[in-house]
Amino acid sequence: MREFLREVYERLYAHFGRRRWWSADSAFEVIVGAILTQQVSWKNVEKAIANLRAGNALSAGAILALPHAELGLLIRPTRYYNQKAQRLKDVCLLINEESGGDTGRFLQQEPGSLRRRLLAVRGIGKETADSILLYAAGRPVFVIDHYTHRILQRLGRTHGREPYDELQRLFEAHLPRDPALFNEYHALLVAHGHHLCLKTAPRCPECPLSGLCAHASQTGGAAG
DNA sequence: GCCCAGGTGGGTA
DNA sequence: TACCCACATGGG
Numbered sequence: 001m002r003e004f005l006r007e008v009y010e011r012l013y014a015h016f017g018r019r020r021w022w023s024a025d026s027a028f029e030v031i032v033g034a035i036l037t038q039q040v041s042w043k044n045v046e047k048a049i050a051n052l053r054a055g056n057a058l059s060a061g062a063i064l065a066l067p068h069a070e071l072g073l074l075i076r077p078t079r080y081y082n083q084k085a086q087r088l089k090d091v092c093l094l095i096n097e098e099s100g101g102d103t104g105r106f107l108q109q110e111p112g113s114l115r116r117r118l119l120a121v122r123g124i125g126k127e128t129a130d131s132i133l134l135y136a137a138g139r140p141v142f143v144i145d146h147y148t149h150r151i152l153q154r155l156g157r158t159h160g161r162e163p164y165d166e167l168q169r170l171f172e173a174h175l176p177r178d179p180a181l182f183n184e185y186h187a188l189l190v191a192h193g194h195h196l197c198l199k200t201a202p203r204c205p206e207c208p209l210s211g212l213c214a215h216a217s218q219t220g221g222a223a224g
Numbered sequence: 225g226c227c228c229a230g231g232t233g234g235g236t237a
Numbered sequence: 238t239a240c241c242c243a244c245a246t247g248g249g
Contacts, residue, residue, distance in 0.1 A: 021230090038231040044247060045230085079246045083232085125232050145230060161239090190230050227249090235242080 002174040004157065008209060009181075012188035015208035019187035022135040024049075028103040029058060030136035034128050035087050036078040047077040060092035060101045087123035094121055107137040115141075126164050134186070140179045142171040143186045147193030156214030 023042075024030045029049065036045045051074040052058050057066055066074075072085040094117060099106035107114065111133055118129040126144070133141040144167045152167070153160035162170075175181060192208070 034230090037229090039229065039244090040231090040246075041229040041248075043229090047247090077246060079229090080231090080244045081246080083244060087232090123232060127231065131230080143230090147230080163238095186230085193230085229246100229248095232244090233242100236240085237238105 001157070001170065004155075004212070005171065005174050007212065008151075008155075009185055009188065011208045011212070012192055013184070016188055016191045019184060019191055021183055021187040022131075024135075026058070026103070027107055027136040028060065031091060031103070031132050032058065032063075032088060034131040034135070035084060035091065035124065036075060038078075038084070038128060039080070040078045044077040044079065048075040051075065051077075060095045060103065063088050063092045064096070083123060087121065090121045091118070091124065094118075103136075107132075111137065111139045111141065114139075130168075134179060134182055138179050140172075140177040140182055142168050142175070142182050144168050144171075145186075145190065147189050148186075151189060151192065151209070155209065155212050 022030050022033065024033055032052065033045055033049060036048050049058075052063075055062075055066075055074055057063055057071070057074060063071060068082075068085055068089070071088065072081045075081050075084055075088070078084060095101060095103055095106045098109070098117065109117075114137065115129050115133055118124050118132060119126070124132075130141045130143045133139040134143055144164050148167060149158070149160055149162070152158040158167070171182075171185070175185070
């Protein structure tokens with residue numbers, strides 16, 4: 001598995017190059033983006049972030065000061081805007097309570113404790129919490145998303161129904177505990193998921209993972 | 225008109 | 238555990 005995961009990384013990196021995630025100007029913006037990107041394309045998130053920036057609302061204090069309806073209007077492009085407006089306010093409230101509104105200090109706390117606090121916020125699940133830990137706090141936490149499940153399943157390494165934590169342990173146990181590596185790896189998996197291969201086209205001839213499938217011999221196909 | 229995008233939580237069996 | 242559903246925009 002160790003060798004397999006290394007091979008996947010090497011191939012994706014060679015194919016897509018460095019992803020330079022997370023695209024944001026500040027750690028606070030990463031947190032906002034992590035919530036807004038839930039089940040939405042990044043293009044829409046960019047619009048919402050631009051709205052927030054234009055409204056001078058990219059701080060915990062500013063978001064808390066905004067009426068719910070106004071905040072919802074700004075982040076409308078990210079879908080589920082009512083729920084997400086509340087999620088943003090709740091995480092800002094947490095930052096205020098924990099660290100007096102200082103995002104940097106908020107992120108510096110012990111990772112396990114930070115993760116529990118984030119997960120306690122309604123609307124922040126494991127993937128969002130781990131994205132914040134990795135991309136905002138720089139902790140070596142591997143982020144699992146749908147693409148990760150699908151890719152491993154396509155390659156015959158999993159049955160596709162493993163729980164989040166199981167896949168996370170798999171990556172963390174077989175890779176060097178390096179935030180920069182985890183950062184790039186997750187971003188590459190998403191990049192691959194976008195182009196894919198995993199969607200409609202059963203076999204993309206240019207798939208960078210072709211030939212890696214555990215049962216490639218019987219199907220002649222690989223990742224897709 | 226259709227499908228899907230860098231999810232989460234609540235309900236039910 | 239495993240499914241189902243609500244949430245509810247914008248681009249291809």
